[in-house]
Amino acid sequence: MRDAPPKPVRFGDLGLRLVSGLALAAIAFIDLWMGGLWSAVLLAGLLIIMLWELDRMVSRDLPSKRSSRLPPKLSSRLSSGRSVTYSAFPGMAVCGALAVFATYLHGVLLGAFFLALGCAVAAVLGGRRKGWLIGGLLYMGLAVCAMVPIRHLEPNGLLLIIWLIVVVVATDVGAYFVGRLFGGPRLWPAVSPGKTRSGALGGLAFAGAIGVPMGVWIGQDIATSAFLSIGASIASQCSDLLESAVKRRFGVKDASHVIPGHGGVMDRLDGLVGGVWFVAICGMFGLGSLG
Known part of the structure; x- marks a missing residue:
């Protein structure tokens, strides 16, 4: 809302x-x-967009109190140096979509497996924001996957x-x-x-x-x-x-x-x-x- x-x-x-x-x-x-498959495609697409928004949101580096007292150019360099080198989003998106389709085709256990795999990707590539990425994937991914059996x-x-x-x-x-x-x-x-x-x-x-x-x-x-x-x-x-x-x-x-x-x-x-x-x-x- x-x-x-x-x-x-x-x-x-x-x-x-x-x-x-x-x-x-x-x-x-x-x-x-x-x-059927149409609803699974819709839900997988929505989950991918939400994961992209989550990754985009939490990858923002807010300046710390220490860096805010530094000159603007130096503070900017320090902020850029803290950014994550590799994005976890592609792997999370693939795992999230597979979780939705697996839930539709084979049930919730296989869907949960792919969500767990997505969490592993976030843990490896998420850098300092991995906790936010894992939490967001589980919170949104489990809800989206749950909509598949509820729909059917x-x-x-x-x-x-x-x-x-x-x-x-x-x-x-x-x-x-x-x-x-x-x-x-x-x-x-x-x-x-x-x-x-x-x-x-x-x-x-x-x-x-x-x-x-x-x-x-x-x-x-x-x-x-x-x-x-x-x-x-x-x-x-x-x-x-x-x-x-x-x-x-x-x-x-x-x-x-x-x-x-x-x-x-x-x-x-x-x-x-x-x-x-x-x-x-x-x-x-x-x-x-x-x-």
Whole structure:
């Protein structure tokens, strides 16, 4: 989710966000509806872009306190000397894509093997940022791979994925409009100064209002639908805050600029990644009917 300002403002970016968001939603819906290899290709492509954004983000070298007191030319030379010589991204991207296809073709164990191989690549080539790269690969890679078996659950895998996307989007929309209309105290100023408590509550309310009846419609009982809708919304917002913290750590506003009006793919899918983690964990422990 994009950060909402702490007080009411104009919706000047709404048109661009809406157009690009609808175009992306149409592409994603077609691929997910077709299922099979098409959905695996879509998910592998999204994971590759997110890994590129992660590598691009964490490879930025922020000047230390010591170097900031040095002359600009010398500080610049010291910063460039700390850069990683070899990029871990190509190997991570290949392993991430193979993990998605392996999960689709042979199950989660082989997918996990390729993710572990990608972590080994990051450990060898990631330099001082290897911890960030490994953590990002596991966090995003496991979520993306988990979407493959969720999509192919019988009989309602497609409907479950659509429901989850709707809950995350409702959380985003509610936070955007309520936060911009009402403003108020910031949610977590140290991590994301723009997000407000009113926006967080608005996102939660929107998710419940849309997610609960939709969950009942696809076959969940009302208690399960309420639990999953509210839980996925909270997980979505927590994941969004996590990405905001990483971006703030490395001094970037957006993960990239590949999506007009929205920033990067990580900026768009951070909430969905959190929602997938919540739903997948619930499924592992039998909390809620996911089929």
